[in-house]
Amino acid sequence: MTTTDPSVAASTAGSSVPFVKSVVELDRVVIRLAGDSGDGMQLTGNRFTSETASFGNDLSTLPNFPAEIRAPTGTLPGVSSFQLHFADHDIMTPGDAPDVLVAMNPAALKANLSDLPGGGLLIVDSDEFTPRNLAKVGYASSPLEDHSLDGWQLVSVPLTSMTLDALADSGLGKKEAERSKNMFTLGLLSWMYHRPTEGTVRFLERQFRRKPEIAAANIAAFRAGYYYGETTEAFAVSYEIKPAPMAPGRYRNISGNQALALGVVAAGQRSGLPVFLGAYPITPASDILHELSRHKNFGVRTFQAEDEIAGIASAIGASFGGALGVTTTSGPGVSLKSEALGLAVMTELPLVVVDVQRGGPSTGLPTKTEQSDLLQAMFGRNGEAPVPVVAPRSPADCFDAALEAARIALTYRTPVMLLSDGYLANGAEPWQIPSIEELPDLRVEFASEPNSATPDGTPEFLPYLRDPETLARPWAIPGTSGMQHRIGGLEKADKTGNISYDPANHDLMTRLRQAKVDGIAATIPPTDVDDPDGDARVAVIGWGSTYGPIGAACRRIRRSGRSVAQIHLRHLNPFPADLGDVLRRYDRVICPEMNLGQLSMLLRAKYLVDVESHTQVRGLPFRSAELAAVVQDVIDSTSGAPLAADPTGGAE
Amino acid sequence: MTTVDLGMPAEGPIADAIARSLETQGAKQTQLKAKDLKTDQEVRWCPGCGDYVILNAVQSFLPSLGIAREDMVIVSGIGCSSRFPYYMNTYGMHSIHGRAPAIATGLAASRPDLSVWVVTGDGDALSIGGNHLIHTLRRNVNLTILLFNNRIYGLTKGQYSPTSEVGKVTKSTPMGSLDHPFNPVSLALGADATFVGRAMDSDRKGLTEVLRQAAEHQGTALVEIYQNCNIFNDGAFDLLKDSTTGVQWSIPLVHGQPLVFGPDGASCVVRDESGGLRIAETDQVDAGEIVVHDATRQDPSYAFALSRLSSQDLRYTPMGVFRSVRKPTYDRMMADQVEEARTSTPADLGALLAGGDTWTVDA
Numbered sequence A: 001m002t003t004t005d006p007s008v009a010a011s012t013a014g015s016s017v018p019f020v021k022s023v024v025e026l027d028r029v030v031i032r033l034a035g036d037s038g039d040g041m042q043l044t045g046n047r048f049t050s051e052t053a054s055f056g057n058d059l060s061t062l063p064n065f066p067a068e069i070r071a072p073t074g075t076l077p078g079v080s081s082f083q084l085h086f087a088d089h090d091i092m093t094p095g096d097a098p099d100v101l102v103a104m105n106p107a108a109l110k111a112n113l114s115d116l117p118g119g120g121l122l123i124v125d126s127d128e129f130t131p132r133n134l135a136k137v138g139y140a141s142s143p144l145e146d147h148s149l150d151g152w153q154l155v156s157v158p159l160t161s162m163t164l165d166a167l168a169d170s171g172l173g174k175k176e177a178e179r180s181k182n183m184f185t186l187g188l189l190s191w192m193y194h195r196p197t198e199g200t201v202r203f204l205e206r207q208f209r210r211k212p213e214i215a216a217a218n219i220a221a222f223r224a225g226y227y228y229g230e231t232t233e234a235f236a237v238s239y240e241i242k243p244a245p246m247a248p249g250r251y252r253n254i255s256g257n258q259a260l261a262l263g264v265v266a267a268g269q270r271s272g273l274p275v276f277l278g279a280y281p282i283t284p285a286s287d288i289l290h291e292l293s294r295h296k297n298f299g300v301r302t303f304q305a306e307d308e309i310a311g312i313a314s315a316i317g318a319s320f321g322g323a324l325g326v327t328t329t330s331g332p333g334v335s336l337k338s339e340a341l342g343l344a345v346m347t348e349l350p351l352v353v354v355d356v357q358r359g360g361p362s363t364g365l366p367t368k369t370e371q372s373d374l375l376q377a378m379f380g381r382n383g384e385a386p387v388p389v390v391a392p393r394s395p396a397d398c399f400d401a402a403l404e405a406a407r408i409a410l411t412y413r414t415p416v417m418l419l420s421d422g423y424l425a426n427g428a429e430p431w432q433i434p435s436i437e438e439l440p441d442l443r444v445e446f447a448s449e450p451n452s453a454t455p456d457g458t459p460e461f462l463p464y465l466r467d468p469e470t471l472a473r474p475w476a477i478p479g480t481s482g483m484q485h486r487i488g489g490l491e492k493a494d495k496t497g498n499i500s501y502d503p504a505n506h507d508l509m510t511r512l513r514q515a516k517v518d519g520i521a522a523t524i525p526p527t528d529v530d531d532p533d534g535d536a537r538v539a540v541i542g543w544g545s546t547y548g549p550i551g552a553a554c555r556r557i558r559r560s561g562r563s564v565a566q567i568h569l570r571h572l573n574p575f576p577a578d579l580g581d582v583l584r585r586y587d588r589v590i591c592p593e594m595n596l597g598q599l600s601m602l603l604r605a606k607y608l609v610d611v612e613s614h615t616q617v618r619g620l621p622f623r624s625a626e627l628a629a630v631v632q633d634v635i636d637s638t639s640g641a642p643l644a645a646d647p648t649g650g651a652e
Numbered sequence B: 001m002t003t004v005d006l007g008m009p010a011e012g013p014i015a016d017a018i019a020r021s022l023e024t025q026g027a028k029q030t031q032l033k034a035k036d037l038k039t040d041q042e043v044r045w046c047p048g049c050g051d052y053v054i055l056n057a058v059q060s061f062l063p064s065l066g067i068a069r070e071d072m073v074i075v076s077g078i079g080c081s082s083r084f085p086y087y088m089n090t091y092g093m094h095s096i097h098g099r100a101p102a103i104a105t106g107l108a109a110s111r112p113d114l115s116v117w118v119v120t121g122d123g124d125a126l127s128i129g130g131n132h133l134i135h136t137l138r139r140n141v142n143l144t145i146l147l148f149n150n151r152i153y154g155l156t157k158g159q160y161s162p163t164s165e166v167g168k169v170t171k172s173t174p175m176g177s178l179d180h181p182f183n184p185v186s187l188a189l190g191a192d193a194t195f196v197g198r199a200m201d202s203d204r205k206g207l208t209e210v211l212r213q214a215a216e217h218q219g220t221a222l223v224e225i226y227q228n229c230n231i232f233n234d235g236a237f238d239l240l241k242d243s244t245t246g247v248q249w250s251i252p253l254v255h256g257q258p259l260v261f262g263p264d265g266a267s268c269v270v271r272d273e274s275g276g277l278r279i280a281e282t283d284q285v286d287a288g289e290i291v292v293h294d295a296t297r298q299d300p301s302y303a304f305a306l307s308r309l310s311s312q313d314l315r316y317t318p319m320g321v322f323r324s325v326r327k328p329t330y331d332r333m334m335a336d337q338v339e340e341a342r343t344s345t346p347a348d349l350g351a352l353l354a355g356g357d358t359w360t361v362d363a
Helices: A006-014 A041-055 A106-115 A131-136 A159-166 A174-178 A181-192 A198-207 A212-231 A256-271 A286-293 A308-320 A331-347 A374-379 A397-412 A422-426 A503-523 A544-559 A579-584 A598-607 A624-639 B013-025 B050-065 B081-087 B100-110 B122-128 B130-139 B184-190 B204-216 B243-249 B301-307 B330-344 B349-354
Strands: A022-026 A028-036 A058-064 A079-087 A100-103 A121-125 A153-157 A237-241 A249-255 A275-279 A300-304 A324-329 A351-357 A415-421 A428-432 A486-488 A528-530 A538-543 A565-569 A571-573 A588-593 A611-615 B072-076 B091-094 B115-121 B144-149 B195-200 B221-226 B250-253 B267-271 B277-281 B317-324 B358-361
Touching: A028 A041, A028 A106, A028 A181, A028 A237, A041 A058, A041 A079, A041 A181, A041 A198, A041 A249, A041 A428, A058 A422, A079 A106, A100 A106, A106 A121, A106 A131, A121 A181, A159 A174, A159 A181, A159 A212, A174 A212, A181 A198, A181 A212, A181 A237, A198 A212, A249 A256, A256 A275, A256 A286, A256 A300, A256 A324, A256 A351, A256 A397, A256 A415, A256 A422, A256 B349, A275 A286, A275 A308, A275 B100, A286 A300, A300 A308, A300 B100, A300 B330, A308 A324, A308 A331, A308 A351, A308 B091, A308 B100, A308 B130, A324 A331, A324 A397, A331 A351, A331 A374, A331 A415, A331 A486, A351 A397, A351 A422, A374 A415, A374 A571, A374 A598, A397 A415, A397 A503, A415 A422, A415 A544, A422 A544, A486 B081, A503 A571, A538 A544, A538 A579, A538 A598, A538 A624, A544 A565, A544 A588, A544 A624, A565 A579, A579 A598, A588 A598, A588 A624, A598 A611, A611 A624, B050 B081, B050 B144, B050 B204, B072 B081, B072 B100, B081 B091, B081 B115, B100 B115, B100 B122, B100 B130, B100 B330, B115 B122, B122 B130, B122 B144, B122 B184, B130 B184, B144 B204, B184 B195, B184 B221, B184 B301, B184 B317, B195 B204, B204 B221, B204 B317, B243 B250, B277 B301, B301 B317
Parallel strands: A022 A237, A028 A100, A100 A121, A121 A153, A275 A300, A275 A324, A324 A351, A351 A415, A486 B091, A538 A565, A538 A588, A588 A611, B072 B091, B072 B115, B115 B144, B144 B221, B195 B221, B250 B317
Antiparallel strands: A028 A079, A058 A079, A058 A428, A249 A428, A249 B358, A528 A565, B195 B317, B267 B277
């Protein structure tokens, strides 16, 4: 089974004060921490996630924060939250609704209460429920006193004043000491859920190594919260969630943006090429730039460009010179990069374009998730400009998807669009750390000698003479003797790459570029179909980050005795070669997407299959219970006799 | 003869490919002639275009740098001048409108072993690509930008450009253009460019001298080349080309020499009361008052003041090198950071993937 690393084992032993209270074993919990943007909810959530990961639970997270860095304190627009789902078994989503809501102020309560099912545990910082704060969000009376919260298990705790008491001797001023209330809260939750604590202590020491008094105060607050849980009568019960059985191996916790950045570094190492990232800061993609800028020791060059266009243009320049050119952005940035992307299509240079999708159009919802750039990725350019599209399906999968995007770019000499999204970018999950040897071999050989001869026998280099199998053109880089050539955005003559306005040549080249991209299907695996019963008549097809919610919905449906197939696409362009045949096997095909039906439009157009679109654009991932209900209705209307609902009530 | 040392190529597959090509092609050929730089592509500018003269001058001059053809890359944007790479037997990219400096930045920053040139025009560099131009200049990436300024949009058949004089009557401005033009040299100096020069297409000697200094410069060098568009803006620079008026209105910039110009050196440049520069009559001032040209001043305000002497109609136009100062180059500093990171932390992919906190699940 599971062993924890020594530090964790030691910490579990360290908290060996015998529990006089009862311990209840749970198979899963969803906790949501909500507070003001300045309350450190994301940090608290991330720490709780790390503790949970190192304990060995399976987990999935959903950070949710406003685009404003600091909206006015205590107001609804300033509420930031972090939801964590952890379990003793394999789970696929951050949970539809929290079991526990921690609200650090009235605004956080007001913004999140409707998501907490009746009877759920509600922990609030009573110190923040002042008349002023209540008035800010329109509470006429304090919900802590007016019985409006009677439907929930309310635990009202003076988190702020207890933090101040704990730090009375720290020498910190009131304002500074108050900031540690998130660590007090984390300590309390760590006690409630038997989380190992050493990792957080180490983290705080590391984080504030230049400010030891701040480190000490945070650790003191963290411990005070833990001991408060142990001793107070307010919490009679603590909970145990056993580690989840996982495949043997070494694990870490990882977010999508981190995994994607590491995938890019790995692609550089496995190809032997220097990585060049040209990027302009944009939410929610900037963390990839931040992460890659820390890995210069791997030969990674990061260039913070003057704009989105310079980001991609510099990456194209670097690719021309033999680097693995990468540019990272979100939807608005892709719009700006479109013309340059067309240049990369025309010049047939390798390039990875990462689009961490967010709500649109225009500035849209910068910090919220959406899948609405699929058609932009497919078609958002002038002319016939096919670009392969790859999408990761979970935070950790961003690593493999980045390697796959690089493989296609390098093998086929083409720009590749990698479509992540805000939910994957900021969400986290355990990741089984791969061994280097099992990563794909991405080595490339640059052209270094003539590949043809003129009629008189003189050797010559033809920059657009294609590999018969992949249709890729040779990649000859400056500095290589005898291979000088000119490329550009004007139409190329077949083979020579010279400017050509010849009608037949343009027709040929347009078709060749398309055929090259279509041909990638030969190297991608068959469609991934999950139908454990093998007799499903209804299939649910998705792409990208809906994998978790769709998967969880399918599990619910199967537990109710129904059969359903889950089809999930990593490759959106080209599709797997067998996809049309696979879709035609089912009576009904449902396609849930966080857009208004972009994949279903592509599938219907390409395969003439009556794909039914189910869409939602709320800036949040699907709730699996809602998806399950939709799919269940389709199954029942297809098979006739309705069956009972899922008897477990929503376990994953 | 000047030779420019480009240093070593990057390691790994890039260096391997270069080494392989040398095995089959023999040693790098650095003793070139102008004809070695010509391609088999027919040059397709309008007959009489100033671009021909510039192309010839560049092809004649480049061999003197002692750089092999394969180590030179010419990146261009869109416009008449941007066809330039097709006619040069080097590596080249004819890219998209305005983006050449950004593309060249990515190339030069990742391959400091190359001699990277940007060929652009007044519309390409100053209008659609203005942002890239100023940022490239402030970063001081090691590349040379040749800005062909014909004060008109030629390829789109004759609209006014960001350097056209106010009141220019064109197809898009039948009642005359309203926008105040950019002075490209002033703009570049405003962006703190480390090298800024100006030359005339037809002046082979002057152009070659500015190109030589630009090529030797470490960092971004911007050379504005006045180029005649004989179709849409013919005679735009005749005032400076004419043997009589040219002497009268051009101010030759020679480092270390007093700024004296005009017939018989009748005019000169002196400091004005407010600290800027003004034109004076040589016989009306003391010899000591005449400004001695110094392109190496760190403070760009002197060079800027020089650039402001000229008017929109080109009277009092300084020609030559305005500014040439040393500053660390972006590509070098980037390479140094990579080197420093490599020295301090070995590249261990396994350790990177594992990160800080891990746990193990046993079989």
